[in-house]
Amino acid sequence: DQQVKQNSPSLSVQEGRISILNCDYTNSMFDYFLWYKKYPAEGPTFLISISSIKDKNEDGRFTVFLNKSAKHLSLHIVPSQPGDSAVYFCAASANRDDKIIFGKGTRLHILP
């Protein structure tokens, strides 16, 4: 049973445009959400997070939006750059001491 779902395995976006990566979750107890970025042959690196008490968190070109009623979050990257090409993982946890569950990832291709 997948608790964190990333339904788009890949996404292609023109350089300079907005990239929107989506994530859905099923566990209503999740209260903390994270996005990680992974390049080939490297471990994932933390990108941005959001607590369930917020509906938006922004860090430079990256913004995460959380819609608790829809159990949906999204990562917006604007403007998209070639170095953004990577696999993006959505992750969530239910409380401070609980494990973090990852989605299957979305491969983002930034087109020149």
Next chain:
Amino acid sequence: GAGVSQSPSNKVTEKGKDVELRCDPISGHTALYWYRQSLGQGLEFLIYFQGNSAPDKSGLPSDRFSAERTGGSVSTLTIQRTQQEDSAVYLCASSPQLAGGRETQYFGPGTRLLVL
């Protein structure tokens, strides 16, 4: 400063053999996770150690998989009687889990396991 390190970086083994994968977390991090990423798949949770609490083993795929964390630091993931479907990248991550906050994980580079 030193990040999470894993060894070996690559491991090729024959079906039926046992393998041990090592993870050195960031010093002082109380939480340690093991994940597996099979070809074309996402990050599959395996096991989670948090301080002195009993580990969360709910992600281990079979009883051939086990993990230990000695002295709250180094962790070893052991796979007994390896099967070809065990071939994957095994990732370790650690997290400081400071009181009152929710800390992010820091991942190692992974161990690429190939079972022939």
